[in-house]
Amino acid sequence: MSSSSNNVVTDKMRQAIADYLPRYPSKQAVTLPALHIIQDEMRCVPQRAIEEVADMLELHPSQVHDTLSFYGFFRHEQTPLGQHRLWVCRSLSCMLRGGEQLLVELSKKLGIKPGETTPDGKVTLEFAECLGKCEGAPCVLMDDECHGDQTVDSVIALLENTASTLGQRSWAGGHHG
Amino acid sequence: MADSDLALLARINKPDSQSLVGYLADGGYESFKKALSMSPNEVTDLVKNSGLRGRGGAGFPCGLKWTFLPKDHPGPIYMCVNADESEPGTFNNRILMEMDPHQLLGGIMLACRGTRATTAYIYLRYEYGRSFRTLEKAIAECYAQGLLGKNIQGTDFSLDIYVHRGAAAYICGEETGLIESLEGKRAWPRVKPPFPAIEGAFRKPTVVNNVETLCCVKHIFDRGISWFQSIGVPPDPNNPRDAGSYGPKLYQASGHVNRPGCWELPLGVTARELIEEQAGGVWKGRQAKAVIPGGLSTGFMTHAELDTPLDFNGPGKVGCLGLGTAAAVIIDDQTSMVDVLYNSCRFFAHESCGQCTPCREGTTWMTKILHRIRTGHGALRDLDLLKEVADSMGIMPGTTICGLADGAAWPVKNAMQKFRPEFEDYIQKKLTSQDPIRELVGTH
Ligand SMILES: Cc1cc2nc3c(=O)[nH]c(=O)nc-3n(C[C@H](O)[C@H](O)[C@H](O)COP(=O)(O)O)c2cc1C
Ligand code: SF4
Ligand code: FES
Numbered sequence: 284m285s286s287s288s289n290n291v292v293t294d295k296m297r298q299a300i301a302d303y304l305p306r307y308p309s310k311q312a313v314t315l316p317a318l319h320i321i322q323d324e325m326r327c328v329p330q331r332a333i334e335e336v337a338d339m340l341e342l343h344p345s346q347v348h349d350t351l352s353f354y355g356f357f358r359h360e361q362t363p364l365g366q367h368r369l370w371v372c373r374s375l376s377c378m379l380r381g382g383e384q385l386l387v388e389l390s391k392k393l394g395i396k397p398g399e400t401t402p403d404g405k406v407t408l409e410f411a412e413c414l415g416k417c418e419g420a421p422c423v424l425m426d427d428e429c430h431g432d433q434t435v436d437s438v439i440a441l442l443e444n445t446a447s448t449l450g451q452r453s454w455a456g457g458h459h460g
Numbered sequence: 461m462a463d464s465d466l467a468l469l470a471r472i473n474k475p476d477s478q479s480l481v482g483y484l485a486d487g488g489y490e491s492f493k494k495a496l497s498m499s500p501n502e503v504t505d506l507v508k509n510s511g512l513r514g515r516g517g518a519g520f521p522c523g524l525k526w527t528f529l530p531k532d533h534p535g536p537i538y539m540c541v542n543a544d545e546s547e548p549g550t551f552n553n554r555i556l557m558e559m560d561p562h563q564l565l566g567g568i569m570l571a572c573r574g575t576r577a578t579t580a581y582i583y584l585r586y587e588y589g590r591s592f593r594t595l596e597k598a599i600a601e602c603y604a605q606g607l608l609g610k611n612i613q614g615t616d617f618s619l620d621i622y623v624h625r626g627a628a629a630y631i632c633g634e635e636t637g638l639i640e641s642l643e644g645k646r647a648w649p650r651v652k653p654p655f656p657a658i659e660g661a662f663r664k665p666t667v668v669n670n671v672e673t674l675c676c677v678k679h680i681f682d683r684g685i686s687w688f689q690s691i692g693v694p695p696d697p698n699n700p701r702d703a704g705s706y707g708p709k710l711y712q713a714s715g716h717v718n719r720p721g722c723w724e725l726p727l728g729v730t731a732r733e734l735i736e737e738q739a740g741g742v743w744k745g746r747q748a749k750a751v752i753p754g755g756l757s758t759g760f761m762t763h764a765e766l767d768t769p770l771d772f773n774g775p776g777k778v779g780c781l782g783l784g785t786a787a788a789v790i791i792d793d794q795t796s797m798v799d800v801l802y803n804s805c806r807f808f809a810h811e812s813c814g815q816c817t818p819c820r821e822g823t824t825w826m827t828k829i830l831h832r833i834r835t836g837h838g839a840l841r842d843l844d845l846l847k848e849v850a851d852s853m854g855i856m857p858g859t860t861i862c863g864l865a866d867g868a869a870w871p872v873k874n875a876m877q878k879f880r881p882e883f884e885d886y887i888q889k890k891l892t893s894q895d896p897i898r899e900l901v902g903t904h
Contacts, residue, residue, distance in 0.1 A: 308536070353629070375715070375803050376715050412548070413549070415545050
């Protein structure tokens with residue numbers, strides 16, 4: 284594993300990525316785990332990180348970029364995520380119970396449009412397609428935890444009560460047993 | 461079903477439903493240990509003879525799919541567990557994984573015994589963070605107890621199970637899109653054949669099964685084929701190709717009902733029973749104008765079609781795409797079908813992988829046409845145009861690689877066939893609807 288001082292992917296991230304390698308018969312399969320690890324820590328996937336991941340997985344950077352850009356999920360370094368990512372569901376079951384309105388009101392309350400981050404860097408607002416919790420419509424996803432039966436007030440309370448979990452996220456890779 | 465008859469949801473309200481200790485106390489993994497003394501062919505035959513059909517949407521006979529794997533393959537053979545659950549309206553896999561992870565792991569182990577797979581990847585949609593953490597914990601418990609890993613329980617059977625997280629894309633639920641995504645590529649579905657059983661993940665023979673399907677496998681081993689076939693609907697004697705609709709099914713209801721939720725019921729309950737007896741009826745004392753029987757892709761049933769049994773044949777008989785995921789979405793009589801159809805088209809346009817022109821362009825154009833109608837600029841001929849576009853896209857007309865396009869077209873076809881007067885009225889009166897999200901972010 285090569286590591287030099289001007290790398291943006293830290294040794295800790297490199298180790299977490301390397302831990303995924305034994306799980307798959309190809310290195311390329313570690314692309315998504317690697318991108319998740321990087322974005323969780325850095326709140327985006329910088330171009331430099333794409334090159335470093337390509338290096339680690341023996342791919343051309345364009346292959347990593349091709350995969351990354353297919354999923355609207357990963358952020359460019361010019362538009363990093365805030366500390367938290369708040370997705371509001373706009374799909375049918377939620378729409379039927381006020382999901383779109385919830386998104387509009389949250390957008391007003393936070394003073395940002397979907398896709399944008401509050402100036403204090405605390406939260407990025409997004410729309411989502413069905414979050415798989417339609418029994419609780421309207422739903423929001425805070426980072427990767429879904430919350431049902433939401434109102435503007437309950438979402439704002441949720442934001443205030445969710446302590447920053449940055450640095451506490453764990454990506455335990457590795458070969459079990 | 462009475463609580464004592466439940467299988468799939470029997471444990472979910474127990475306080476220790478997630479732990480291995482709780483699972484073992486309920487007799488879990490006994491059937492797996494028993495299966496270790498059976499040959500893979502015996503395991504597969506049992507599942508085949510049960511009549512279990514896939515719960516992920518297509519209803520393909522489960523054991524039969526396993527027999528498509530090449531005989532005497534040197535390996536490796538892979539099992540991919542489809543936990544991408546993203547069909548709007550669908551949430552039963554999430555409940556199974558969050559509340560009873562060992563039930564799923566037990567089903568995976570049996571399936572791997574039957575298919576000779578030695579590695580299983582659970583492809584889990586990113587949004588299911590709670591499922592992720594629950595499954596990771598449960599898997600670690602199994603390794604610690606010698607239920608996973610090398611030479612399980614002193615036999616020659618070895619198995620690893622890994623959770624692979626997606627990145628918020630519906631198309632990763634299509635089985636070959638899933639495989640491409642697992643391999644670290646863009647999730648472009650593959651042209652079939654070859655089917656995954658011959659050439660799947662990492663170019664090796666692969667079986668893809670849904671979470672609920674695999675949970676059913678576990679109970680077929682626990683309770684036997686006669687139990688499984690005592691539930692649901694036997695094959696139609698007048699239709700030699702019907703494989704029947706046996707077993708319990710997790711039905712879901714969301715939208716305009718008093719008690720949205722998920723229930724384990726015998727296959728074949730009617731939409732009306734689901735709404736009235738389980739979901740507490742339509743909210744606000746209203747009537748159902750339309751019901752989506754099994755996730756957005758399956759199209760619409762009208763109020764007059766509510767007595768349709770939701771088994772593998774019923775929805776098709778009233779022109780819907782199929783049973784899908786048995787996820788009913790109830791739409792009340794105060795809601796505009798123009799708005800509902802727009803929401804549907806927008807979803808599929810957003811989620812099309814863009815590989816096939818009829819799907820990429822068709823989903824976009826249907827959304828644009830509906831937007832035009834909703835801003836008061838529609839013409840009656842737009843309805844013919846919608847139908848024409850919908851009829852031209854999908855596996856069925858033979859113009860696309862995967863079924864997303866059929867699922868995108870179906871709600872449009874059903875709406876034009878069953879609700880056309882409402883659309884005509886909307887256009888002629890120059891009614892309009894707002895799209896608050898479009899106003900915020902433009903077309904996405
Ligand atoms: C666009 C599209 C999305 C799909 N999404 C899912 C999904 O999220 N989960 C699932 O189990 N099957 C999904 N399927 C069906 C799978 O391709 C496949 O048939 C299924 O996973 C097989 O499992 P089963 O036989 O156990 O049902 C989807 C199919 C299409 C065409
Ligand atoms: S039908 Fe649509 S989603 Fe499926 S492969 Fe073609 S473009 Fe992609
Ligand atoms: S439609 Fe919003 S969670 Fe399913």
